Each structure stands twice: as structure tokens, then as C-alpha cells.
Amino acid sequence: MIRLARVGARKQPHYRIVVIEKDRARNGRSVEVVGTYNPRTNPASVKLEHERIQYWTSKGAQMSETVNKLVKKNGQIAPAEAPAAI
Numbered sequence: 001m002i003r004l005a006r007v008g009a010r011k012q013p014h015y016r017i018v019v020i021e022k023d024r025a026r027n028g029r030s031v032e033v034v035g036t037y038n039p040r041t042n043p044a045s046v047k048l049e050h051e052r053i054q055y056w057t058s059k060g061a062q063m064s065e066t067v068n069k070l071v072k073k074n075g076q077i078a079p080a081e082a083p084a085a086i
Contacts (some may be wrong), residue, residue, distance in 0.1 A: 002056060003064040004037065005030065014038050017048065017067055019056050032056075037070060046074045 001022040008014035017035035020028060034056070035048040053071060057063070063071065 001064065002034065002053065002061050002067050004066055012040065014040070017070070019052075019061055022062075035070075046070055048074060050075075 002017065002019050003026075004015040005018045005020070005027050006013055006015055007027075015037040016030075016033050017037060018030035019032045019034060020030040024030075032052065034052045035046065037047075038045045048071065053063075
């Protein structure tokens with residue numbers, strides 16, 4: 001499962017986006033950290049490792065609803081296409 005793990009101080013949330021077994025605790029031992037999310041900045045800062053997220057989803061990992069929204073909103077930007085030669 002790919003979900004959020006809270007690491008911030010009290011009333012100052014900061015999250016890691018982690019790959020973890022579904023039945024483990026929220027902040028339990030994770031397999032891999034694939035990103036971070038800080039909702040306290042304006043706008044909220046999100047750093048994702050798209051290659052690793054694609055790898056884990058191809059292996060069967062499911063994303064939580066929140067992580068799925070973050071990935072869709074901050075999707076990998078496709079490189080600009082070169083103009084066609086005339």
C-alpha cells in the first residue's frame with residue numbers, strides 16, 4: 001500500500017509518502033519512502049518520486065485516496081514536444 005505517514009510535531013503536520021504493508025501501523029516500518037507532503041506551506045508542497053511510484057503500482061501496490069489525489073494533482077509533467085519541421 002502507498003499511503004501517508006505523519007512525522008510532524010504536534011499541530012505542525014508533515015507527511016512522508018511511504019510504501020508499507022497494509023496491515024502495519026500508520027507510522028510503522030515502511031518498505032520505502034517515495035515522497036513528502038507538507039500541507040502547511042502555501043501552496044502545499046509535494047515531492048514525489050514518480051518512477052518509484054510507478055514501479056510499486058506495477059507490482060500491485062494500491063494507493064490510498066489521499067495519495068491518489070496528490071499523484072493526480074502533481075502528475076509528472078510531460079516534456080515539451082519539439083515543433084514539427086516544415
